[in-house]
Amino acid sequence: MFELYEKYLEVIDKYLEKCFESQSPFIHCKIGCTDCCETGEYPFSRLEAEYLMAGFPQLQPEIQNQIKNNIKYLLRQKSECKGRFLHRCPFLIDKKCVLYERRGLTCRAFGLACFETVDGKKVVKLPECSRIGLNYSEVLDSGEVDMSKFQLYGVTGPINHSLSLNYFEREILKGVTDLEFGEIRPILEWFNPNH
Numbered sequence: 001m002f003e004l005y006e007k008y009l010e011v012i013d014k015y016l017e018k019c020f021e022s023q024s025p026f027i028h029c030k031i032g033c034t035d036c037c038e039t040g041e042y043p044f045s046r047l048e049a050e051y052l053m054a055g056f057p058q059l060q061p062e063i064q065n066q067i068k069n070n071i072k073y074l075l076r077q078k079s080e081c082k083g084r085f086l087h088r089c090p091f092l093i094d095k096k097c098v099l100y101e102r103r104g105l106t107c108r109a110f111g112l113a114c115f116e117t118v119d120g121k122k123v124v125k126l127p128e129c130s131r132i133g134l135n136y137s138e139v140l141d142s143g144e145v146d147m148s149k150f151q152l153y154g155v156t157g158p159i160n161h162s163l164s165l166n167y168f169e170r171e172i173l174k175g176v177t178d179l180e181f182g183e184i185r186p187i188l189e190w191f192n193p194n195h
């Protein structure tokens with residue numbers, strides 16, 4: 001059922017591996033470092049959400065229950081939240097993504113800096129963890145990005161395009177596969193019975 005998507009993932013993973021390699025002086029990711037899964041909305045397309053949940057039945061029953069409880073708790077909190085609801089991912093258990101191999105596309109790009117277009121201007125988007133001394137903290141100077149620091153570390157610059165889910169789906173491999181990703185929602189919304 002997911003053969004085509006798994007082929008696409010192989011290509012994306014290889015592509016991202018090169019991106020991480022090209023940025024290696026700024027990458028401090030290691031096992032057990034999970035800040036990128038602690039605060040966010042985690043956009044997932046329908047295809048990614050279905051692929052993630054296809055791994056759910058293979059998880060231990062106690063892990064399944066923890067995920068269900070996390071989701072229930074977060075949906076309750078979200079219903080009381082007026083603004084944007086940022087939260088820990090419900091699949092992060094004991095500092096580990098329990099469906100790592102099936103994680104979404106944006107999860108795969110966590111930790112890279114790239115250019116985004118904001119109001120027609122190209123701006124550098126750093127990962128959140130740069131603010132806590134992790135990836136790309138070296139290019140920050142009093143909280144601002146200092147582009148000259150990239151060259152100083154032998155890196156041309158951030159990845160030269162957006163790494164958003166929309167970009168992955170619409171631009172990378174455009175026309176090569178006929179995958180249908182479907183609607184994009186924050187991860188929790190795939191479990192919201194009122195949505």
Ligand code: SF4
Nearest residue numbers: 037089092097103107
């Ligand atoms: S699916 Fe896994 S990698 Fe993605 S945010 Fe959740 S815990 Fe992190």
Ligand code: SF4
Nearest residue numbers: 029033035036111129
């Ligand atoms: S992206 Fe940042 S928070 Fe996530 S594993 Fe890498 S260094 Fe840690």
